[in-house]
Amino acid sequence: xxxxxxxxxxxxxxxxxxxxxxxxxxxxxxxxxxxxxxxxxxxxxxxxxxxxxxxxxxxxxxxxxxxxxxxxxxxxxxxxxxxxxxxxxxxxxxxxxxxxxxxxxxxxxxxxxxxxxxxxxxxxxxxxxxxxxxxxxxxxxxxxxxxxxxxxxxxxxxxxxxxxxxxxxxxxxxxxxxxxxxxxxxxxxxxxxxxxxxxxxxxxxxxxxxxxxxxxxxxxxxxxxxxxxxxxxxxxxxxxxxxxxxxxxxxxxxxxxxxxxxxxxxxxxxxxxxxxxxxxxxxxxxxxxxxxxxxxxxxxxxxxxxxxxxxxxxxxxxxxxxxxxxxxxxxxxxxxxxxxxxxxxxxxxxxxxxxxxxxxxxxxxxxxxxxxxxxxxxxxxxxxxxxxxxxxxxxxxxxxxxxxxxxxxxxxxxxxxxxxxxx
RNA sequence: GUGGCUGUAGUUCAAUUGGCAGAGCGCCUGCCUGUGGCGCAGGAUGUUGCGGGUUCAAGUCCCGUCAGCCACCCCA
Numbered sequence: 001x002x003x004x005x006x007x008x009x010x011x012x013x014x015x016x017x018x019x020x021x022x023x024x025x026x027x028x029x030x031x032x033x034x035x036x037x038x039x040x041x042x043x044x045x046x047x048x049x050x051x052x053x054x055x056x057x058x059x060x061x062x063x064x065x066x067x068x069x070x071x072x073x074x075x076x077x078x079x080x081x082x083x084x085x086x087x088x089x090x091x092x093x094x095x096x097x098x099x100x101x102x103x104x105x106x107x108x109x110x111x112x113x114x115x116x117x118x119x120x121x122x123x124x125x126x127x128x129x130x131x132x133x134x135x136x137x138x139x140x141x142x143x144x145x146x147x148x149x150x151x152x153x154x155x156x157x158x159x160x161x162x163x164x165x166x167x168x169x170x171x172x173x174x175x176x177x178x179x180x181x182x183x184x185x186x187x188x189x190x191x192x193x194x195x196x197x198x199x200x201x202x203x204x205x206x207x208x209x210x211x212x213x214x215x216x217x218x219x220x221x222x223x224x225x226x227x228x229x230x231x232x233x234x235x236x237x238x239x240x241x242x243x244x245x246x247x248x249x250x251x252x253x254x255x256x257x258x259x260x261x262x263x264x265x266x267x268x269x270x271x272x273x274x275x276x277x278x279x280x281x282x283x284x285x286x287x288x289x290x291x292x293x294x295x296x297x298x299x300x301x302x303x304x305x306x307x308x309x310x311x312x313x314x315x316x317x318x319x320x321x322x323x324x325x326x327x328x329x330x331x332x333x334x335x336x337x338x339x340x341x342x343x344x345x346x347x348x349x350x351x352x353x354x355x356x357x358x359x360x361x362x363x364x365x366x367x368x369x370x371x372x373x374x375x376x377x378x379x380x381x382x383x384x385x386x387x388x389x390x391x392x393x394x395x396x397x398x399x400x401x402x403x404x405x406x407x408x409x410x411x412x413x414x415x416x417x418x419x420x421x422x423x
Numbered sequence: 424g425u426g427g428c429u430g431u432a433g434u435u436c437a438a439u440u441g442g443c444a445g446a447g448c449g450c451c452u453g454c455c456u457g458u459g460g461c462g463c464a465g466g467a468u469g470u471u472g473c474g475g476g477u478u479c480a481a482g483u484c485c486c487g488u489c490a491g492c493c494a495c496c497c498c499a
Contacts, residue, residue, distance in 0.1 A: 005472095008490070060497055064424080082499085115497065116424075117490090127499060208497085259498060269499090280499055307499030331457075364459075365451075371460060380458045394458070 009115070009123025019321060020312055024155060025108055028128050031151040032106050035143060037130055040105040042086040044112075048078040054085025054294055056261025058201045065113040079112035082260070083129045083305055084287065085294065091133055092296045102140070103133045120278035120310045129284075129305035133291065136300040138238025141266045141286055144302050145239075146246055148270060148282055157314045158274035160281065162249065165256035165267050166236040167204065168224050170289070173264075176227035177203060187217050207257045223254040232265060239266050258283060262290040266302065272314040281314060282306035322374035323352065325417045326393070329366045330357035331382030339381045342391075342409060349410035351417055377416065379409075 006012060013021060029039070048068055055062050067079035080086055087105055090096070096103055108128045115121060130147065132140055145162065152160045168176060180203045188196060191206070195214050198205045207218055228236065243250050250268075258267045267285035275281070284304025291299040326346055330339040339357045346353035356369035370378055378394050385391045393402040393413060404412045 005490075065497075111499080113498080116495095117492090118494090119492065121498075125499070129499090277494070278498075283499060305499055310499060329458075362452080363457090364453095367459060368450090378458070382457070384457075392458080 007123070009117035011122065011124075020315065020318055021308065023318065024308055024311055024315075025128070027151055027154045028106065028108065031154060032130060032147060034150075035104065035147045037104040037106050037132075037147070040087060040090065040107055041109070042080075042083075042090050042107065044110065045077050045079050046086055046089065048076040050085045050089050050294075051078050051081060054088060054262065054290065055082060059259060059261055061113065061260065065115055067112045067114060081111055081113045083107045083109075083111065083127055084131060084260075084262070084290070084301075084303060087129075087131045088133075088291055088294050088296070088301070091299075092291070092294060097134055097297070097299060102135045104130070105133075106130045118278060120275060120307070120313055122309060126308035127305045128308055129303060131301060131303035133301045134299055135302070136288065138235045138266075139242050141235075141239045141302050142242035142246070142248075144284070144304060145243060145250075145268055146248055148284075148304055148306070149248055152270065152281065152311070155311060156316050157281065157311060158272055158316075160270050160272055160314075161251060163253040163256050163269045163271065164239070164243075164250040165253050166224065166228065166232060166239075166265050167257065167263055167267055167285075168228055169232040169235070169265055171229040172224065172227055172232045175229070176222075176224045179222055179227060180204070180224075183221050184217070187220075190214075190217050202261070204257055205259070207255045208259065218255065225254055235265050258285055262287040262293065264288045268304070272310075274314045275310060278310065280307070281310050322376060324354045324373040324375035325352045326354075326377040326379060326413055327370040327373050327375035328353060328355045328357070329363065329370060329378065329380045330355070331363065331380055331385075334383060335381040335386065338386055338406075342379065342381065342406070345410045346413055349414045351410075351413055377413065 048066070051062055051066065057063075061081050066081055069077055071077050087107060091103065091105075106129060109126065110124050111127050112124055114123060117123060130144060132144060145164075149160065149162065167173070181199065184191070184199050184203055184206060188199065191199065191214050195206045204224075206214065206221075240250065240252075256267055256269060258269075263285040265286040265288065267283075269283040270281050271279040272281050273279070282304055284302070286300070286302040288300040289298070290301055291297065328339050328343050328346075330336045336357045339355050343353045343355045354369075354373055354375065356366045361369075376395055376397060378396055379391060380394075381391065389405045390403050391406065391409060393404060393409075393416065394400070395416075402412060402416060
């Protein structure tokens with residue numbers, strides 16, 4: 001029979017690896033908390049319209065990457081490919097905007113896109129993202145970026161580079177689109193098929209194309225910065241000034257364009273040179289208009305999404321944290337019952353205790369298991385100890401020993417372990 | 424969705440022109456040593472990713488398929 005395996009592009013996160021995930025998530029909660037951002041959890045699947053309307057009908061994500069199906073009740077369902085539209089949907093559904101002018105949320109969880117898997121790109125992948133709704137100030141854009149940078153710094157991510165651009169407000173985009181379409185039309189025959197299609201559907205996306213022929217044309221196309229409305233120009237300068245004021249280096253990239261339709265004004269991306277082709281750790285921007293697009297008031301928004309797998313790839317290998325405090329070894333068969341009783345008592349006392357004295361494992365096997373566990377403390381139970389009621393807790397790192405009776409063991413061990421944890 | 428590279432024990436990797444599937448580490452047992460990253464002796468583990476084909480003979484050659492990786496694409 002064929003071995004059943006995980007679906008292509010999905011993976012198991014195993015013990016020993018999951019601890020690094022905890023670290024990323026814990027740092028997110030902690031750093032985001034400093035900015036007043038609280039967690040929101042939305043369903044993993046939604047009505048497909050959430051993404052068709054939110055992410056945008058013309059995007060590749062919606063057109064060819066969604067896990068979209070009809071359920072048994074004949075509903076059009078999609079496994080979420082990104083986090084922003086569901087947050088906006090929840091924001092509207094629960095009328096979260098009432099009472100507060102600025103709402104800040106982060107989410108954390110799996111996303112699904114049907115793409116060809118590669119390192120740093122999976123069909124089920126994980127994102128941690130932030131959405132700030134109800135603020136139009138450029139300072140909030142800068143705060144969101146500062147928060148992302150702070151988080152990556154705490155995670156010791158390798159060489160993060162912030163790239164920043166503006167795609168203009170509505171007024172800018174209407175004016176710029178005309179100029180851009182005209183410029184592209186002049187050299188349409190030099191563009192690839194995809195770009196000729198984008199020229200009609202979404203001319204801004206032509207900037208994403210990496211084909212040499214298109215690159216040659218792109219070099220000559222007018223950039224949006226030259227068409228910025230006064231308001232958009234002021235906003236972008238506001239973001240840049242705030243970042244400069246907080247000593248955050250930003251590389252202005254006039255051709256940075258995001259692939260989702262809802263971005264307006266500020267867009268940014270943080271890449272890492274440690275990653276190869278899929279080098280984007282995190283991307284985001286402002287999405288004024290999305291809330292209205294999804295049926296709400298005209299509420300502005302700004303946020304980002306990060307790829308957890310990619311952050312993990314760019315993070316240093318953490319030294320393994322011991323998952324056990326005390327490992328108890330039975331010297332012989334006659335010591336096994338006492339060994340297990342001690343383990344039980346240590347656990348009752350709040351310690352992480354482990355033994356390997358099962359089914360006649362010899363001392364050698366137990367000793368190896370103790371080493372594998374990484375437990376800083378070891379206790380051997382043998383006939384001599386039991387006869388004298390004197391047991392030795394031994395710290396492997398420096399051979400420090402504490403001799404205790406059976407009755408004192410849990411309390412003494414708890415004190416020793418706590419002392420170590422706090423030092 | 425396109426093109427390419429790679430799949431051998433738990434793991435890292437060998438296996439000459441097609442010729443008996445192996446090693447290190449890890450794992451298990453015994454001996455030894457009262458607290459062993461020791462020593463000695465022994466042991467287990469594979470439909471060589473899967474399915475076909477060529478051949479006296481396939482880990483090796485051919486076809487298909489699945490998976491991973493690289494580039495494109497896309498994006499976080």
